[in-house]
Amino acid sequence: MHMMKNAVAVLIVAGALVWALDVLQLLSLSVYKEQYMSFALGFTLAVIYLPAEADAQTGRTLGWWAGIIAATAGFLTCGYLAVMYPVLLPTMIVKPVPAIICGTILIPLLVEALRRVAGLTLCLILVTFLIIGVFAHYLPGYLEGRQVSPGRLISYLTIDPNGILGLPLLVTSTIVVSFVVFGNILNVAGGGAFFTDLALAAMGRFRGGTAKIAIAASALFGSVSGSAIANVASTGVITIPMMKKSGYSPSEASAIEASASTGGQLLPPVMGAVAFLMAEFLNVPYAEVALAALIPGLLYYTCLFIQADLLAARNGILALKRAELPRATTVLVKGGHYILPFAVLVTGLFKYNLEAERAVAYATAVTLVLGVFRRYGPSRMTLRGVFTALVVAGTTVADIIVIGACAGAIIGVLNITAVSFGITLQLVSIGESSLFLLLITAAVLSIIMGMGLPTLGVYLLLATLTAPSLVELGLTPISAHMFIFFFGMMSLITPPIAVAAFAAANIGGAPPMKVGWKAVQFSWPAFILPFLFVYSPSLLMIGEPWRIAVAALTAVLGVALISSGLVGYATRRLLGWERVIAALAGACFLLPHDAATYGAWINLAGIPLLAVFALRLIFVREIPGLAADGNTANPV
Numbered sequence: 001m002h003m004m005k006n007a008v009a010v011l012i013v014a015g016a017l018v019w020a021l022d023v024l025q026l027l028s029l030s031v032y033k034e035q036y037m038s039f040a041l042g043f044t045l046a047v048i049y050l051p052a053e054a055d056a057q058t059g060r061t062l063g064w065w066a067g068i069i070a071a072t073a074g075f076l077t078c079g080y081l082a083v084m085y086p087v088l089l090p091t092m093i094v095k096p097v098p099a100i101i102c103g104t105i106l107i108p109l110l111v112e113a114l115r116r117v118a119g120l121t122l123c124l125i126l127v128t129f130l131i132i133g134v135f136a137h138y139l140p141g142y143l144e145g146r147q148v149s150p151g152r153l154i155s156y157l158t159i160d161p162n163g164i165l166g167l168p169l170l171v172t173s174t175i176v177v178s179f180v181v182f183g184n185i186l187n188v189a190g191g192g193a194f195f196t197d198l199a200l201a202a203m204g205r206f207r208g209g210t211a212k213i214a215i216a217a218s219a220l221f222g223s224v225s226g227s228a229i230a231n232v233a234s235t236g237v238i239t240i241p242m243m244k245k246s247g248y249s250p251s252e253a254s255a256i257e258a259s260a261s262t263g264g265q266l267l268p269p270v271m272g273a274v275a276f277l278m279a280e281f282l283n284v285p286y287a288e289v290a291l292a293a294l295i296p297g298l299l300y301y302t303c304l305f306i307q308a309d310l311l312a313a314r315n316g317i318l319a320l321k322r323a324e325l326p327r328a329t330t331v332l333v334k335g336g337h338y339i340l341p342f343a344v345l346v347t348g349l350f351k352y353n354l355e356a357e358r359a360v361a362y363a364t365a366v367t368l369v370l371g372v373f374r375r376y377g378p379s380r381m382t383l384r385g386v387f388t389a390l391v392v393a394g395t396t397v398a399d400i401i402v403i404g405a406c407a408g409a410i411i412g413v414l415n416i417t418a419v420s421f422g423i424t425l426q427l428v429s430i431g432e433s434s435l436f437l438l439l440i441t442a443a444v445l446s447i448i449m450g451m452g453l454p455t456l457g458v459y460l461l462l463a464t465l466t467a468p469s470l471v472e473l474g475l476t477p478i479s480a481h482m483f484i485f486f487f488g489m490m491s492l493i494t495p496p497i498a499v500a501a502f503a504a505a506n507i508g509g510a511p512p513m514k515v516g517w518k519a520v521q522f523s524w525p526a527f528i529l530p531f532l533f534v535y536s537p538s539l540l541m542i543g544e545p546w547r548i549a550v551a552a553l554t555a556v557l558g559v560a561l562i563s564s565g566l567v568g569y570a571t572r573r574l575l576g577w578e579r580v581i582a583a584l585a586g587a588c589f590l591l592p593h594d595a596a597t598y599g600a601w602i603n604l605a606g607i608p609l610l611a612v613f614a615l616r617l618i619f620v621r622e623i624p625g626l627a628a629d630g631n632t633a634n635p636v
Helices: 002-020 033-049 053-057 061-088 097-118 120-138 150-159 167-188 191-203 209-225 228-246 250-266 271-282 286-315 328-351 356-373 383-417 419-433 435-449 455-465 467-472 477-490 499-508 512-522 525-535 545-567 576-590 599-619
Strands: none
Touching: 002 033, 002 167, 002 356, 002 383, 033 061, 033 097, 033 167, 033 383, 061 097, 061 150, 097 120, 097 150, 097 383, 120 150, 120 383, 150 383, 167 191, 167 271, 167 328, 167 356, 167 383, 167 455, 191 209, 191 328, 209 228, 209 250, 209 286, 228 250, 228 499, 250 286, 250 477, 250 499, 250 512, 271 286, 271 455, 271 477, 286 328, 286 477, 286 512, 286 525, 286 545, 328 356, 383 419, 383 455, 419 435, 419 455, 419 467, 435 455, 435 467, 435 477, 435 525, 455 467, 455 477, 467 477, 477 525, 499 512, 545 576, 545 599, 576 599
16 A cells, blocks of 8 residues: 555656646647646545555554545546546536536545645635635625525536636646655755755855854755745754754754745745746746845845854854865865756746746756766665655645645635625725735734645635735735735744744754744844835835845845844944844835835935944944953854
8 A cells, every 4th residue: 555655646746747748738639737637636635545554554444444435536536527527617507416526525535635734724724715605695794705505616616727626726736746856856866965065165164154054055945845844854954953063052043944944935946836826826927926036035044144143253153163064166076067957947937938847847857867977975866766756746745736726625715705805805994094004914814824834825825815905905916925925934933833943943952932933033024024025116126227226235234234133243242222223223224215205214314323333333342241252253
């Protein structure tokens, strides 16, 4: 049974690659995308329900047989939908019985599968929306929807392209699968070790180098992996002990890793695959989304680097010994070929405008070829290693595909009942009195709904529930979607349910809640920037070049000053009032000049505050009782 489960996981990957490379079209086979998605969903349900080897060993006979029955029922139902879809779609209204039977089997299987992969919270959200689908006409006020019979609802969710077989499932079963495969193959080929060593060579010679290594490595890995928790688990086991050994406290080391791992999804070119889903929702080229995320992503990591450096200076954390560091030239000579797959990916996306899944398929093929002829470190790519990577990829994406299918079901309920319009009207009514109040409401809602959920799942929900109301009030669509993306992502490190922070705390042996709040401190720009780029799209690379340049430069200065105030260190330890002055000056510069009527005057108000702060540091080089530990290592 274990071998069967692995084989089905590989079939999920194989199906995605066949679809990405248009193999069916090359064979002159005409297939609806919904037929492909049905097969992908069938394989996914089989992977989730097929019993693990441990079930047989522990004697759970009932659960073992239940898993077999559920896996078989899910696969056969989805297989029937795939084969009969061209017939079922046009006859869905006049002959709904086949669709109703399929949906009656499929929807409960999806609910239980969602509970298994994402926990009870998202499962209850899905069940709530399914109930709303039947009783929408009883909802009060703006939320009142149209009455839909249970049979009509089930057939719609099962067959209609706006239901389970909708955009979220298409993106997760194609683009996301392709990127997860790319990340796994790259890791097996030695790319993960190469990028970690490259970060070590580049950052280890600076003070606090261990933290900077963690930030750089997690940023690189997090962009490809798409999972903050997976990033923490893979890089954190190396970086957190390394940071603790160099002098960072367990809570600081864990929080730095959690923040860096979570923020990887902000960085182009991959952005954890959320960018491609956002591009589909907005119906814009992927390059537009990637450019919009560039300045916020760089500001986020600039802040992390500055805080890690100031902490190192404050606490006397020295650079690593040169004997412990690899030489950058040696690392590049031995593993520089791993940059080529990323070059292929970026060239395909930006120069040739290839579909994301096709571009990453080509990058994966290049990685495989390089892995056969070149290696990094002692390990060499083998067939067994590639097969294991495909199994892990198929098992990993099964969870994401189920979330995509369930998000499609929620979207379908909102569409057929018209409750989505009611939610938009309700939120717009809040925003009519104050756009800022609506943004606060949307931010809190995003964090609450995102607790414990993967970023992709959070974004899918919020893009349906919250983004339309923001657009109705005049926000540019990309600003609205970026806003909910940021806050949905930050739920991973925001207490009380900060799963990425808690995973890092477990590795670092630190109190989970303390790590969560420290991660919030390290990641503070992600809580502020969304409000700024809503009022000033220049931070999203929208507008005249000079405005974008001014907004970016002043934002960097603002981030540096506020970080100094939070850490309590600049060229020396700071007094309380000096920290306040630094934070106020930083806030003045962080605000884009075109974000408010008097934005330019607020920027100018930061100059005298900066002058007071700078003169204080120049003329008062040391304060008795607050002197920092000596540190002769190079700052960065």
